[in-house]
Amino acid sequence: MPAPPASTDDPPPRRETSRRPGGRSARVRELVHRAVREQLVAEGFDALTVDAVAARSGVHRTTVYRRWRDVGGLLADVLDAAADDAWTPPDTGGLLGDLTALNEEVLAGLTEDPPITMALIAASFRSPDAARALRRFWDDRYRRCAALVGRAAARGELPGAGTDARALLVAATAPVYHQLALLRVPADPALPANAARAATLAATAGAFTLPADGQRVAG
Amino acid sequence: MPAPPASTDDPPPRRETSRRPGGRSARVRELVHRAVREQLVAEGFDALTVDAVAARSGVHRTTVYRRWRDVGGLLADVLDAAADDAWTPPDTGGLLGDLTALNEEVLAGLTEDPPITMALIAASFRSPDAARALRRFWDDRYRRCAALVGRAAARGELPGAGTDARALLVAATAPVYHQLALLRVPADPALPANAARAATLAATAGAFTLPADGQRVAG
Numbered sequence: 001m002p003a004p005p006a007s008t009d010d011p012p013p014r015r016e017t018s019r020r021p022g023g024r025s026a027r028v029r030e031l032v033h034r035a036v037r038e039q040l041v042a043e044g045f046d047a048l049t050v051d052a053v054a055a056r057s058g059v060h061r062t063t064v065y066r067r068w069r070d071v072g073g074l075l076a077d078v079l080d081a082a083a084d085d086a087w088t089p090p091d092t093g094g095l096l097g098d099l100t101a102l103n104e105e106v107l108a109g110l111t112e113d114p115p116i117t118m119a120l121i122a123a124s125f126r127s128p129d130a131a132r133a134l135r136r137f138w139d140d141r142y143r144r145c146a147a148l149v150g151r152a153a154a155r156g157e158l159p160g161a162g163t164d165a166r167a168l169l170v171a172a173t174a175p176v177y178h179q180l181a182l183l184r185v186p187a188d189p190a191l192p193a194n195a196a197r198a199a200t201l202a203a204t205a206g207a208f209t210l211p212a213d214g215q216r217v218a219g
Numbered sequence: 220m221p222a223p224p225a226s227t228d229d230p231p232p233r234r235e236t237s238r239r240p241g242g243r244s245a246r247v248r249e250l251v252h253r254a255v256r257e258q259l260v261a262e263g264f265d266a267l268t269v270d271a272v273a274a275r276s277g278v279h280r281t282t283v284y285r286r287w288r289d290v291g292g293l294l295a296d297v298l299d300a301a302a303d304d305a306w307t308p309p310d311t312g313g314l315l316g317d318l319t320a321l322n323e324e325v326l327a328g329l330t331e332d333p334p335i336t337m338a339l340i341a342a343s344f345r346s347p348d349a350a351r352a353l354r355r356f357w358d359d360r361y362r363r364c365a366a367l368v369g370r371a372a373a374r375g376e377l378p379g380a381g382t383d384a385r386a387l388l389v390a391a392t393a394p395v396y397h398q399l400a401l402l403r404v405p406a407d408p409a410l411p412a413n414a415a416r417a418a419t420l421a422a423t424a425g426a427f428t429l430p431a432d433g434q435r436v437a438g
Contacts, residue, residue, distance in 0.1 A: 121401065125341035135403055167394075171417050174397035175389050182340065182396055183389075184354055198390050198426035199417070205424055207417035 031057040032064060033078045041114035045123050050074070072129030079120065079133035089145045095152035096200045099172040102145065103192030106173050110180040111187050121181055145169050152203075160209035168208040172199035250276040251283060252297045260333040264342050269293070291348030298339065298352035308364045314371035315419045318391040321364065322411030325392055329399040330406050340400055364388050371422075379428035387427040391418035 035057035039048050048071050054061035068074045090101035109117045124131040142165075149165035152158050175195040179185050188194075202208070254276035258267050267290050273280035287293045309320035328336040343350040361384075368384035371377050394414040398404050407413075421427070 122344035124401075125344050131403055134401075138402055167413065167417075170394050170397060170402075171390075171414070174393035175386075177401055178389055178393035178396050181401065182343075182353075183357055184350055194386065194426075195390070198386075198421040201424035201426045202417040202421040205420035207413075207420045 028059050028063065028067075029077070029081070031059055032068070032074070033081055035059075036074050036078050037114075037116050037119075040119040040123065041116055044119070045071075045126050048074075048123070072127040075120070075123050075127055075130035076133035079130065079137045083137045083140045087141070087144065089148040091148070091151070094155075095148075095157045095203070096196055098148045098152070099169075099196035099199055100193045102148070102169075103173060103176050103196050106176045107180065107187060107192050110176070118181065142166050142169055158203055158209070159206045161212060162210040163203065164208045164210055168199060168203050171202060171208070172196055247278050247282065247286075248296070248300070250278055251287070251293070252300055254278075255293050255297050256333075256335050256338075259338040259342065260335055263338070264290075264345050267293075267342070291346040294339070294342055294346055294349035295352035298349065298356045302356045302359045306360070306363065308367040310367070310370070313374075314367075314376045314422065315415055317367045317371070318415035318418055319412045321367070321388075322392060322395050322415050325395045326399065326406060326411050329395070337400065361385050361388055377422055377428070378425050380431060381429040382422065383427045383429055387418060387422050390421060390427070391415055 032053060035053045036048070039052055039056055043052075050064050050068070050070060051061055053074060054064040057064070064074075068077060090098045090105075092098050092101055120130070120134060124134045146165040146169075149158070149163055149168055153163055172195060175198075176191055179191060180187060251272060254272045255267070258271055258275055262271075269283050269287070269289060270280055272293060273283040276283070283293075287296060309317045309324075311317050311320055339349070339353060343353045365384040365388075368377070368382055368387055372382055391414060394417075395410055398410060399406060
């Protein structure tokens with residue numbers, strides 16, 4: 001859901017003296033991921049080749065081929081690394097505030113400069129590996145956001161005994177993705193709050209309430 | 220919103236004896252459009268060249284270059300032709316039924332075989348001309364769907380004096396696009412109705428109601 005964090009996953013390459021556990025292998029991975037993102041934004045998917053990434057990263061091309069195999073493998077690893085972070089959903093004390101803050105993150109991701117998130121979405125239409133990795137990334141984010149829905153339920157903001165957390169979260173965030181990534185309308189600053197408000201009203205009215213014998217319970 | 224009609228815009232090429240007004244120029248356009256769609260589905264954007272389209276259509280390449288210039292021009296014209304139809308939004312007698320039927324059309328478009336709609340969406344990430352044309356197509360569909368919202372308002376299904384028709388329609392349809400085109404989850408047959416229900420509940424609760432001095436009134 002929130003767009004892949006563009007630059008928070010890979011810290012700048014460290015000097016030899018501050019090499020962290022993981023050492024050379026982790027540093028190579030950071031260099032290569034950075035090169036993938038830079039190459040994708042600068043020249044697009046068509047110019048994203050293993051050789052170009054190797055050249056930009058300064059890592060030997062044999063190493064890149066051996067470890068990532070092809071462009072699909074590179075993109076999938078960049079996305080998998082983006083999911084390997086400590087991100088947690090917003091916690092503002094209320095469902096509407098949480099969903100609005102979440103949508104602000106999505107909007108920021110989709111309009112960031114350089115447009116890494118949009119480049120990764122575009123790449124997912126070219127590479128099945130990238131498409132699968134993007135889905136894994138989003139699935140992971142949705143799972144983490146179940147905590148947000150669980151808190152709302154605990155506060156008594158949601159009717160019934162259980163809520164389909166994913167359906168609620170998709171309803172809240174989908175309009176932001178739709179307007180920005182597919183319709184490509186200019187970003188409306190009110191969109192995150194408006195979409196959050198509609199989803200909250202729908203949730204309050206029971207749109208995402210599970211039947212009494214429902215298996216899935218939020219939180 | 221509803222996905223571009225794949226095959227309803229261009230009837231099969233007619234025989235000389237039944238040539239309709241528009242004549243040769245219209246027939247050439249039909250042949251070329253058909254070739255663009257077939258080429259896109261069969262071999263993808265990378266193999267979509269003016270020469271390949273000319274060869275597949277049987278139309279002389281000089282004619283294709285002169286009239287459509289490049290791949291962006293071809294894709295844009297295919298999408299503009301798709302919008303040049305008599306499509307009207309569903310009219311089931313109720314807002315929930317209308318939005319559900321609309322979402323069924325969207326789902327059918329996104330899961331059709333051959334996957335022309337998905338191929339056009341993918342192409343919009345490659346060609347700015349195609350992206351603009353896809354946006355024009357969807358904008359036109361949203362405008363036509365304002366009638367659906369207007370009827371709901373006239374039936375007293377919506378609170379307040381006016382409704383932001385586009386926001387309501389985006390809320391209803393966006394989850395279908397999000398799940399199918401971006402998250403690429405398997406199509407859930409209940410998704411059209413569930414997304415329509417959430418948007419209807421939100422609308423009933425006033426999520427899309429315009430302020431009393433609002434400029435835009437549905438219908």
